[in-house]
Amino acid sequence: MAPIRLPSPIEDLSSVRSAEKLDSNKGDVVHKQKFDIKESELHAAKKSRNVNFEAFYGIEPTRIDRRFDVTLSDHSYLPKIENPRADWVVTAATNAFRAFQNGELGQVKRFATIGTGSGTDVIAALDIFPAIEAVAMTDLHDSVVAAAKANVLAATEKADDEIRAVAASAIARAGDVLVPLKGQEPFDLIYENLPNIPLPDTADLGNGQASSTYVGDRSQDKIPPFASTALLDLHYVALWQAKTFGLLSPTGAVLSSMGGRVATDAMLKLADAAGFVGRVISLSWKEQSEPENVIGGYAEFEKQGLGPFYFYPTAALEKVFAAYKPASAALCAQQIDIKLSRHRLDATTALQRYRQGEKIGHTVVVMASVLKTGQD
Numbered sequence: 001m002a003p004i005r006l007p008s009p010i011e012d013l014s015s016v017r018s019a020e021k022l023d024s025n026k027g028d029v030v031h032k033q034k035f036d037i038k039e040s041e042l043h044a045a046k047k048s049r050n051v052n053f054e055a056f057y058g059i060e061p062t063r064i065d066r067r068f069d070v071t072l073s074d075h076s077y078l079p080k081i082e083n084p085r086a087d088w089v090v091t092a093a094t095n096a097f098r099a100f101q102n103g104e105l106g107q108v109k110r111f112a113t114i115g116t117g118s119g120t121d122v123i124a125a126l127d128i129f130p131a132i133e134a135v136a137m138t139d140l141h142d143s144v145v146a147a148a149k150a151n152v153l154a155a156t157e158k159a160d161d162e163i164r165a166v167a168a169s170a171i172a173r174a175g176d177v178l179v180p181l182k183g184q185e186p187f188d189l190i191y192e193n194l195p196n197i198p199l200p201d202t203a204d205l206g207n208g209q210a211s212s213t214y215v216g217d218r219s220q221d222k223i224p225p226f227a228s229t230a231l232l233d234l235h236y237v238a239l240w241q242a243k244t245f246g247l248l249s250p251t252g253a254v255l256s257s258m259g260g261r262v263a264t265d266a267m268l269k270l271a272d273a274a275g276f277v278g279r280v281i282s283l284s285w286k287e288q289s290e291p292e293n294v295i296g297g298y299a300e301f302e303k304q305g306l307g308p309f310y311f312y313p314t315a316a317l318e319k320v321f322a323a324y325k326p327a328s329a330a331l332c333a334q335q336i337d338i339k340l341s342r343h344r345l346d347a348t349t350a351l352q353r354y355r356q357g358e359k360i361g362h363t364v365v366v367m368a369s370v371l372k373t374g375q376d
Contacts, residue, residue, distance in 0.1 A: 047072040049081065053155075056084055057094050057124060063163050064127040068155035070118055073143035077117040080289060085314075088193050088364075089120040091286040092257040095326035096191070096366035097128040099282045103327065105368065106188060106251050112136040114177055114192040114238055119148030121191060122170065123155045126163055129189075136171035136187070138180045145172040177234065178241035186249040190242055193257035194234035224273045229306050230262040231298075232270055239274035239369060253368045255281075260363030261298065261309040261347075264333060267367050276369035283329035283336065285317040287361045291354045298347035311350035314359040316343035336363075 048071040053061040056079075070079065080087035093113075100106070108129040113121045116137035126132060135152075139145050149172040156167040173180035177194070181187075227236045235256050241247070242254050254276070258267055264280060271278030288294055288311065298309040320339045321329060329336055345353065345360070354360045 047076075051081060053127075056081055056087075056120075057090060057127075058084065059094070059098075059127075061127055063130075063159055064123055064155050065158045068123075068151070068157070070120070070151050070154070071147050072118055073141065073147045075141040075144050076147055079118050079120050083287065085361075086287040086289040088257065088286070089117075089124060091284050092193060092282070092364045092366055093121045093191060093255075094124045094128070095284050095364075096255050096257065096282040096368075097124055099327040099330070099366075100189065100253075100255070100368065101128055101130075103281065105281070106253060107131050108189045109133045110135075110185065110187045110189075110249070112138075112178075112181060112184075112187045112190045112247070114138050114190065115140075115194050116148045116172075117144065119151040121193070122148065122152050125189075125191070126152070126156065126159075126166065132166060134169065134171075134185075135166060136173070136181055136184060138173055138175060138178065140174060140176075142174045145174050148172060177238050178245060178247060181247055182245050184247065186247055186252060188249050188252050189255065190238075190247065190252070191255045191257065192235070192238045194238060224270075226266065227270050227273065230266045230270075231301065231306060231309075232258065232262065232266065235267075236270055236274055239271065239276055243275050243371060248371060251370075253370050256367045256369060258365050258367065259286075260365045261311065262307070264337075264365060267365060271367060271369040274369075275372055277372055278367045278369040280330045280333055280365055281368045282326040282364075282366040283324075283333050284326045284364045285312075285314075285321055285361050286364050287314050287359060288350075288354075291351075291360055295347055295351045295354060295360060299351050302347050307347065309347045311345045311347060311360050311362050312340055312343045313345075313353070314361040316340065317361050317363070 048069055050067055051070050053064055053066050053068070072078065079089065084090040109131050111125050111129060111132055112135070113125070116122060116139050119137060122135050122137055125135065137145060137148055139148065149170055152167045152170055156164050171184070221233070221237065223233050223236050227233060235258060238256065239254055248254070256267070268278045295311060298307065301307060302309060320336060324332065324336070350360045
Protein backbone atom coordinates (compact mmCIF):
# COMPACT_ATOMS: atom_id res chain seq x y z
CA MET A 1 0.00 0.00 0.00
CA ALA A 2 1.48 3.33 -1.02
CA PRO A 3 -0.80 6.22 -0.17
CA ILE A 4 0.26 9.85 -0.11
CA ARG A 5 3.38 10.45 1.96
CA LEU A 6 2.89 13.18 4.53
CA PRO A 7 5.64 14.88 6.54
CA SER A 8 6.82 13.13 9.66
CA PRO A 9 6.03 14.54 13.11
CA ILE A 10 9.28 16.49 13.09
CA GLU A 11 8.66 18.06 9.70
CA ASP A 12 6.39 21.02 9.07
CA LEU A 13 3.05 20.78 7.34
CA SER A 14 0.21 18.70 6.21
CA SER A 15 -1.22 15.55 7.75
CA VAL A 16 -4.47 14.47 9.06
CA ARG A 17 -7.69 14.84 10.66
CA SER A 18 -10.80 16.65 11.33
CA ALA A 19 -13.28 16.06 13.98
CA GLU A 20 -16.35 13.95 13.93
CA LYS A 21 -17.58 14.16 16.72
CA LEU A 22 -26.03 11.18 24.72
CA ASP A 23 -30.21 9.84 26.00
CA SER A 24 -30.48 12.43 28.10
CA ASN A 25 -29.98 10.92 31.36
CA LYS A 26 -29.49 14.56 32.03
CA GLY A 27 -25.83 14.28 32.50
CA ASP A 28 -24.71 11.82 29.91
CA VAL A 29 -25.42 13.33 26.55
CA VAL A 30 -27.94 11.66 23.97
CA HIS A 31 -31.45 12.76 23.54
CA LYS A 32 -34.31 11.77 21.39
CA GLN A 33 -35.71 14.96 20.01
CA LYS A 34 -36.39 16.31 16.56
CA PHE A 35 -33.40 18.27 15.38
CA ASP A 36 -33.40 21.40 13.30
CA ILE A 37 -31.63 20.01 10.27
CA LYS A 38 -31.67 16.92 8.17
CA GLU A 39 -28.16 15.55 7.96
CA SER A 40 -28.52 15.03 4.21
CA GLU A 41 -28.96 18.77 3.83
CA LEU A 42 -25.42 19.30 5.05
CA HIS A 43 -24.28 17.98 1.68
CA ALA A 44 -26.20 20.71 -0.12
CA ALA A 45 -24.46 23.63 -1.80
CA LYS A 46 -25.37 25.96 1.06
CA LYS A 47 -23.48 24.50 4.01
CA SER A 48 -24.67 26.86 6.69
CA ARG A 49 -27.34 25.79 9.15
CA ASN A 50 -28.74 26.87 12.48
CA VAL A 51 -27.96 24.64 15.48
CA ASN A 52 -29.81 24.38 18.77
CA PHE A 53 -27.11 23.96 21.46
CA GLU A 54 -29.17 21.90 23.89
CA ALA A 55 -30.66 19.65 21.19
CA PHE A 56 -27.21 18.89 19.79
CA TYR A 57 -24.95 18.73 22.86
CA GLY A 58 -27.64 17.46 25.21
CA ILE A 59 -26.83 19.97 27.94
CA GLU A 60 -28.15 23.41 28.81
CA PRO A 61 -25.75 26.14 27.61
CA THR A 62 -24.33 28.38 30.31
CA ARG A 63 -21.95 30.62 28.36
CA ILE A 64 -22.68 29.94 24.67
CA ASP A 65 -25.59 31.14 22.54
CA ARG A 66 -28.63 28.85 22.56
CA ARG A 67 -28.72 28.89 18.77
CA PHE A 68 -25.94 29.57 16.30
CA ASP A 69 -24.98 28.95 12.70
CA VAL A 70 -22.45 26.32 11.65
CA THR A 71 -20.78 26.82 8.27
CA LEU A 72 -18.75 24.03 6.66
CA SER A 73 -16.05 23.94 4.02
CA ASP A 74 -15.90 21.18 1.41
CA HIS A 75 -13.21 19.50 3.53
CA SER A 76 -15.01 19.78 6.88
CA TYR A 77 -16.22 16.61 8.52
CA LEU A 78 -19.99 16.84 8.74
CA PRO A 79 -21.30 17.16 12.31
CA LYS A 80 -24.13 14.73 12.93
CA ILE A 81 -26.66 17.39 13.86
CA GLU A 82 -29.68 15.20 13.27
CA ASN A 83 -28.18 12.19 15.06
CA PRO A 84 -25.92 13.27 17.95
CA ARG A 85 -25.40 9.63 18.98
CA ALA A 86 -23.22 9.32 15.87
CA ASP A 87 -21.29 12.55 16.51
CA TRP A 88 -17.78 12.52 18.03
CA VAL A 89 -17.98 15.93 19.67
CA VAL A 90 -21.17 14.92 21.48
CA THR A 91 -20.23 11.36 22.47
CA ALA A 92 -16.52 11.95 23.10
CA ALA A 93 -15.45 15.57 23.54
CA THR A 94 -18.43 16.88 25.51
CA ASN A 95 -18.46 13.88 27.84
CA ALA A 96 -14.69 14.03 28.37
CA PHE A 97 -14.65 17.78 29.00
CA ARG A 98 -17.40 17.43 31.60
CA ALA A 99 -15.61 14.51 33.26
CA PHE A 100 -12.38 16.52 33.37
CA GLN A 101 -14.09 19.62 34.78
CA ASN A 102 -16.41 17.87 37.25
CA GLY A 103 -13.60 15.60 38.43
CA GLU A 104 -11.41 18.64 39.13
CA LEU A 105 -8.59 17.09 37.13
CA GLY A 106 -7.06 20.47 36.38
CA GLN A 107 -7.92 24.08 35.72
CA VAL A 108 -8.20 24.73 32.00
CA LYS A 109 -7.15 28.23 31.07
CA ARG A 110 -5.42 27.42 27.78
CA PHE A 111 -7.14 24.86 25.52
CA ALA A 112 -6.21 23.41 22.13
CA THR A 113 -8.00 20.98 19.84
CA ILE A 114 -6.33 19.02 17.07
CA GLY A 115 -8.45 18.14 14.07
CA THR A 116 -11.25 20.51 14.96
CA GLY A 117 -13.41 19.98 11.89
CA SER A 118 -16.40 22.28 12.28
CA GLY A 119 -15.14 23.80 15.55
CA THR A 120 -17.98 22.32 17.62
CA ASP A 121 -15.41 20.91 20.07
CA VAL A 122 -14.10 24.42 20.76
CA ILE A 123 -17.67 25.63 21.28
CA ALA A 124 -18.21 22.85 23.85
CA ALA A 125 -14.96 23.74 25.63
CA LEU A 126 -15.91 27.43 25.86
CA ASP A 127 -19.16 26.47 27.55
CA ILE A 128 -17.77 23.80 29.92
CA PHE A 129 -14.47 25.26 31.18
CA PRO A 130 -15.23 28.40 33.24
CA ALA A 131 -11.60 29.51 33.58
CA ILE A 132 -10.80 29.35 29.85
CA GLU A 133 -8.78 32.29 28.59
CA ALA A 134 -7.30 31.14 25.28
CA VAL A 135 -8.11 28.54 22.63
CA ALA A 136 -6.33 27.18 19.58
CA MET A 137 -7.48 24.80 16.85
CA THR A 138 -5.78 22.96 14.02
CA ASP A 139 -6.82 20.89 11.05
CA LEU A 140 -5.31 19.86 7.73
CA HIS A 141 -6.94 22.45 5.47
CA ASP A 142 -6.96 26.25 5.68
CA SER A 143 -10.61 26.29 4.62
CA VAL A 144 -11.55 23.99 7.51
CA VAL A 145 -9.93 26.06 10.25
CA ALA A 146 -11.27 29.30 8.73
CA ALA A 147 -14.82 27.90 8.84
CA ALA A 148 -14.26 26.54 12.37
CA LYS A 149 -13.13 29.95 13.62
CA ALA A 150 -16.20 31.55 12.01
CA ASN A 151 -18.42 28.99 13.77
CA VAL A 152 -16.85 29.76 17.14
CA LEU A 153 -17.49 33.46 16.59
CA ALA A 154 -21.07 32.75 15.52
CA ALA A 155 -21.72 30.67 18.64
CA THR A 156 -20.57 33.49 20.93
CA GLU A 157 -22.25 36.50 19.31
CA LYS A 158 -24.61 36.93 22.27
CA ALA A 159 -22.19 35.73 24.94
CA ASP A 160 -20.60 37.98 27.52
CA ASP A 161 -17.60 40.14 26.67
CA GLU A 162 -15.12 37.71 28.23
CA ILE A 163 -16.19 34.74 26.11
CA ARG A 164 -16.43 36.85 22.95
CA ALA A 165 -12.88 38.05 23.55
CA VAL A 166 -11.62 34.47 23.89
CA ALA A 167 -13.40 33.51 20.67
CA ALA A 168 -12.08 36.53 18.80
CA SER A 169 -8.48 35.76 19.81
CA ALA A 170 -8.72 32.04 18.99
CA ILE A 171 -5.77 30.70 17.01
CA ALA A 172 -6.81 28.71 13.92
CA ARG A 173 -4.01 27.15 11.87
CA ALA A 174 -3.69 24.41 9.28
CA GLY A 175 -0.99 21.74 9.25
CA ASP A 176 0.22 18.40 10.54
CA VAL A 177 -1.36 17.50 13.88
CA LEU A 178 0.32 19.83 16.48
CA VAL A 179 2.97 21.31 14.18
CA PRO A 180 0.96 24.54 13.64
CA LEU A 181 1.15 25.20 17.40
CA LYS A 182 4.95 24.98 17.71
CA GLY A 183 6.20 27.98 19.66
CA GLN A 184 2.88 28.64 21.40
CA GLU A 185 2.65 28.96 25.17
CA PRO A 186 1.97 25.59 26.78
CA PHE A 187 -1.64 24.44 27.09
CA ASP A 188 -3.49 23.07 30.10
CA LEU A 189 -5.52 20.71 27.94
CA ILE A 190 -5.03 19.42 24.40
CA TYR A 191 -7.87 17.43 22.87
CA GLU A 192 -7.43 15.28 19.79
CA ASN A 193 -9.78 13.08 17.81
CA LEU A 194 -7.73 11.89 14.87
CA PRO A 195 -8.63 9.32 12.20
CA ASN A 196 -7.38 5.75 12.27
CA ILE A 197 -7.87 4.13 8.86
CA PRO A 198 -4.90 4.27 6.43
CA LEU A 199 -5.64 6.03 3.16
CA PRO A 200 -6.73 3.69 0.35
CA ASP A 201 -4.37 3.52 -2.65
CA THR A 202 -6.88 5.26 -4.89
CA ALA A 203 -7.73 8.13 -2.51
CA ASP A 204 -6.32 11.63 -2.08
CA LEU A 205 -6.24 13.43 1.29
CA GLY A 206 -6.81 16.72 -0.52
CA ASN A 207 -10.05 15.50 -2.03
CA GLY A 208 -13.32 16.24 -0.21
CA GLN A 209 -13.56 14.91 3.35
CA ALA A 210 -10.91 12.19 2.96
CA SER A 211 -8.66 13.81 5.58
CA SER A 212 -11.37 13.52 8.22
CA THR A 213 -11.61 9.74 7.84
CA TYR A 214 -8.25 8.52 6.61
CA VAL A 215 -4.61 8.65 7.69
CA GLY A 216 -1.88 9.42 5.16
CA ASP A 217 1.23 7.27 5.01
CA ARG A 218 3.20 7.54 8.29
CA SER A 219 5.47 4.60 7.50
CA GLN A 220 8.63 6.70 7.92
CA ASP A 221 7.61 7.91 11.36
CA LYS A 222 8.93 6.12 14.43
CA ILE A 223 5.63 4.66 15.54
CA PRO A 224 5.71 1.54 17.73
CA PRO A 225 4.61 -1.54 15.75
CA PHE A 226 1.84 -2.38 18.23
CA ALA A 227 0.33 1.08 17.68
CA SER A 228 0.32 0.61 13.90
CA THR A 229 -1.20 -2.85 14.26
CA ALA A 230 -4.05 -1.27 16.25
CA LEU A 231 -4.30 1.62 13.74
CA LEU A 232 -3.48 4.18 16.45
CA ASP A 233 -0.64 5.89 14.57
CA LEU A 234 -1.87 9.48 14.74
CA HIS A 235 -2.79 9.23 18.41
CA TYR A 236 0.83 8.33 19.11
CA VAL A 237 2.05 11.19 16.89
CA ALA A 238 -0.13 13.68 18.78
CA LEU A 239 1.32 12.61 22.15
CA TRP A 240 4.84 12.60 20.77
CA GLN A 241 4.47 16.11 19.36
CA ALA A 242 2.86 17.49 22.52
CA LYS A 243 5.87 16.28 24.51
CA THR A 244 8.59 17.13 21.98
CA PHE A 245 7.23 20.60 21.15
CA GLY A 246 6.82 21.51 24.84
CA LEU A 247 3.13 22.24 24.42
CA LEU A 248 1.91 21.11 27.85
CA SER A 249 1.88 23.15 31.05
CA PRO A 250 3.36 21.45 34.16
CA THR A 251 -0.07 20.04 35.05
CA GLY A 252 -1.28 19.79 31.46
CA ALA A 253 -2.95 16.76 29.89
CA VAL A 254 -3.72 15.39 26.45
CA LEU A 255 -7.18 13.95 25.87
CA SER A 256 -7.00 11.26 23.20
CA SER A 257 -10.42 10.41 21.79
CA MET A 258 -10.42 6.91 20.32
CA GLY A 259 -13.11 4.61 19.06
CA GLY A 260 -13.00 1.63 21.38
CA ARG A 261 -12.54 -0.73 18.46
CA VAL A 262 -9.30 -1.93 20.05
CA ALA A 263 -8.50 -3.07 23.58
CA THR A 264 -8.12 -0.33 26.19
CA ASP A 265 -4.80 -1.89 27.21
CA ALA A 266 -3.41 -0.96 23.78
CA MET A 267 -4.41 2.67 24.35
CA LEU A 268 -2.74 2.82 27.77
CA LYS A 269 0.35 1.15 26.32
CA LEU A 270 0.36 3.87 23.65
CA ALA A 271 0.57 6.61 26.30
CA ASP A 272 3.40 4.79 28.06
CA ALA A 273 5.38 4.40 24.82
CA ALA A 274 5.09 8.14 24.13
CA GLY A 275 6.36 9.08 27.61
CA PHE A 276 3.02 9.59 29.34
CA VAL A 277 0.87 8.01 32.00
CA GLY A 278 -2.65 7.48 30.72
CA ARG A 279 -6.02 6.78 32.34
CA VAL A 280 -9.50 6.50 30.90
CA ILE A 281 -11.72 9.36 32.07
CA SER A 282 -14.75 8.89 29.83
CA LEU A 283 -16.33 5.79 28.32
CA SER A 284 -19.47 5.92 26.22
CA TRP A 285 -20.68 4.65 22.85
CA LYS A 286 -21.69 5.96 19.48
CA GLU A 287 -23.44 4.73 16.41
CA GLN A 288 -20.94 4.17 13.60
CA SER A 289 -21.11 7.02 11.12
CA GLU A 290 -20.28 6.34 7.46
CA PRO A 291 -20.52 2.60 8.28
CA GLU A 292 -19.92 1.31 4.76
CA ASN A 293 -16.60 3.13 4.47
CA VAL A 294 -15.43 2.97 8.07
CA ILE A 295 -16.41 -0.58 9.03
CA GLY A 296 -15.40 -1.66 5.54
CA GLY A 297 -11.99 -0.06 6.02
CA TYR A 298 -11.43 -1.91 9.28
CA ALA A 299 -12.58 -5.17 7.65
CA GLU A 300 -9.96 -4.78 4.93
CA PHE A 301 -7.20 -4.33 7.47
CA GLU A 302 -8.39 -7.31 9.50
CA LYS A 303 -7.83 -9.35 6.35
CA GLN A 304 -4.23 -8.10 6.37
CA GLY A 305 -3.70 -9.36 9.91
CA LEU A 306 -4.23 -6.10 11.79
CA GLY A 307 -6.61 -5.72 14.70
CA PRO A 308 -8.83 -7.32 15.85
CA PHE A 309 -11.32 -4.46 15.77
CA TYR A 310 -14.49 -4.54 17.87
CA PHE A 311 -18.01 -3.44 16.95
CA TYR A 312 -21.39 -4.10 18.57
CA PRO A 313 -25.10 -3.88 17.72
CA THR A 314 -26.29 -0.48 18.96
CA ALA A 315 -29.14 -2.21 20.82
CA ALA A 316 -26.59 -4.05 22.97
CA LEU A 317 -24.58 -0.87 23.58
CA GLU A 318 -27.66 1.07 24.61
CA LYS A 319 -28.72 -1.64 27.06
CA VAL A 320 -25.30 -2.13 28.68
CA PHE A 321 -24.58 1.59 29.04
CA ALA A 322 -28.06 2.51 30.31
CA ALA A 323 -26.96 2.42 33.97
CA TYR A 324 -23.80 4.49 33.47
CA LYS A 325 -22.75 8.03 32.84
CA PRO A 326 -19.47 8.44 30.91
CA ALA A 327 -17.27 9.07 33.98
CA SER A 328 -18.75 6.18 35.98
CA ALA A 329 -18.50 3.94 32.92
CA ALA A 330 -14.78 4.71 32.76
CA LEU A 331 -14.47 3.56 36.37
CA CYS A 332 -16.33 0.34 35.52
CA ALA A 333 -14.67 -0.28 32.16
CA GLN A 334 -13.72 -3.87 32.92
CA GLN A 335 -17.24 -4.84 33.98
CA ILE A 336 -18.67 -3.17 30.88
CA ASP A 337 -16.20 -5.01 28.68
CA ILE A 338 -17.32 -8.32 30.18
CA LYS A 339 -20.99 -7.47 29.66
CA LEU A 340 -20.35 -6.51 26.03
CA SER A 341 -18.09 -9.46 25.21
CA ARG A 342 -20.89 -11.78 24.08
CA HIS A 343 -22.16 -9.12 21.65
CA ARG A 344 -18.74 -8.38 20.13
CA LEU A 345 -18.42 -8.45 16.34
CA ASP A 346 -15.29 -8.36 14.24
CA ALA A 347 -15.30 -5.79 11.44
CA THR A 348 -16.21 -8.28 8.70
CA THR A 349 -19.22 -9.58 10.64
CA ALA A 350 -20.23 -6.05 11.65
CA LEU A 351 -20.23 -4.99 7.99
CA GLN A 352 -22.41 -7.94 7.05
CA ARG A 353 -24.86 -7.19 9.86
CA TYR A 354 -24.99 -3.51 8.83
CA ARG A 355 -25.76 -4.49 5.24
CA GLN A 356 -28.60 -6.63 6.58
CA GLY A 357 -30.13 -3.55 8.14
CA GLU A 358 -28.79 -3.67 11.72
CA LYS A 359 -27.43 -0.53 13.36
CA ILE A 360 -23.80 -0.96 14.39
CA GLY A 361 -21.75 1.06 16.89
CA HIS A 362 -18.66 0.96 19.04
CA THR A 363 -17.47 2.18 22.40
CA VAL A 364 -15.82 5.59 22.71
CA VAL A 365 -12.80 5.88 24.97
CA VAL A 366 -11.21 9.18 25.99
CA MET A 367 -7.83 8.76 27.62
CA ALA A 368 -6.22 11.56 29.63
CA SER A 369 -2.42 11.44 29.51
CA VAL A 370 0.06 13.39 31.64
CA LEU A 371 3.82 13.43 31.22
CA LYS A 372 5.85 10.97 33.24
CA THR A 373 8.04 12.46 35.93
CA GLY A 374 11.12 13.99 34.36
CA GLN A 375 9.55 14.15 30.87
CA ASP A 376 8.50 17.82 30.95
